[in-house]
Every structure is written in C-alpha cells, then in structure tokens.
Amino acid sequence: MIKIPGRKSDPHVTINGIEVDVEKLRDSSVSLEEYKSVRANTDGFRALTSKLCLEALVYSVENNLKNCRREYESTYDWSLKNVIVPELLKRLEERSMF
Secondary structure, three states, X not given: OOXXXXXXXXXXXXXXXXXXXXXXXXXXOEOHHHHHOOEEOHHHXXXXXXXXXXXXXXXXXXXXXXXXXXXXXXXXXXXXXHHHHHHHHHXXXXXXXX
C-alpha cells in the first residue's frame, strides 16, 4: 500500500465508480477520461499522480493551479503558479499531440 509521508489515512480511489488499488496501476496508464471520473481522498489523488498519462497530468496541474490561493508576487508560490508552471505547461502542450 502506498503511504504518503505525514498522512494517517490510506489512499482510496474509484475510477468510473470502481474502487482501484492505485499501487497496481501502471505508471502513466490512467487516461484523461478516466481521470475525469475519479473520486478519491487526498491521499488517493497524491498516489494517483504518477499513474496519470501526460494529458491527464497536464489537466490535473491546470485544475490545481486554478484552485491555488493567490500569493504575493514576491513569493516562490506566486512565481510557480503564475510564471514557471504555466510556461512549462505551454511547452509540454506544444511538444505533445493533445
């Protein structure tokens, strides 16, 4: 079972309404459509990250960025959210076929 440091609960994940053992999924094997149907606890989403295909990972990053709190422009958090990660996503999208 994948354990997240500092967390006390086990990852729980369902894909298309079916509970899955995240540990048994291959890396990069969860498609965007499957990811959009995921229901999970916090530890489940964390454990699932390495299992997402590139398209689903980009979708996850964009969704997380939209839900980040605003930071002051002088912080690393602000720079990551508003400058570095968007540029990385843009370059990944330019290089891929989705």
